[in-house]
Amino acid sequence: MKVKEFAQSMGMKVLTGEDGGDKDITGIYACDLLSWVMSHACKGDGWITVHTHLNVAAVALLTEAACVIVPEGIAVEEATVKKAAEEGISILSSGLSSYEICYRAHRLIGENEA
């Protein structure tokens, strides 16, 4: 499933515009310890994090995450959105909690991938 389709189905707002939304999202990874994310997230994961600082873009780029998902309506810094957009990484904003995102995403993509 493409990131932009995922965002639409999940009712998420794409903060970074359309660019990057053509990546395939194949899973979800939820964690806020950046070193842990670096070594455990997989290419194609939608990465759920409460962090909104600039380094999120670097971690998403290095792990080849499909997109960054910021839960619970947390405001994302403008500089981070700009940086991510430059790197072709979508940042999706959701009003849901990480748990709810994981649950719904699993129903949407997890069962298809399994």
Place this chain on the structure above:
Amino acid sequence: MDNRITLHYIIPGDDFSVAGEASSSVKKTLTHLGILPGIIKKAAIAMYEAEINVVIHAGGGEADISIDAEKVTIQLKDQGPGIPDLEMAMREGYSTASDSVREMGFGAGMGLPNMKRYADSLDIDTTVGKGTTVTIIVYIK
């Protein structure tokens, strides 16, 4: 013919806005060179951790990367405080990072263990009060 590629980066200290940019740039270069994704991942993670350490702990430093047909050699050099107890620093979960750094998601005590895990060869030359040089090698072949 010498097919070696060398890259050089200045890593500013305590500036999280650019932390990880050198690693991202190296990753892009390796991708352009057509290196296998698994190899790139190893090099990128090991270098990112080393880069973040230079930003957090050392007040900045420099990175020199050399890529040839056989290996990627990544060297990060700083004139920071050095690592007093390297054995402790290598333990997963051990960290001397400040609370403010931890709140950003860094300082989980996984930097050096991650470097060891993803580098094929890791050499840490550190002197308290003088600085640290980390040399990471990832083999392409």
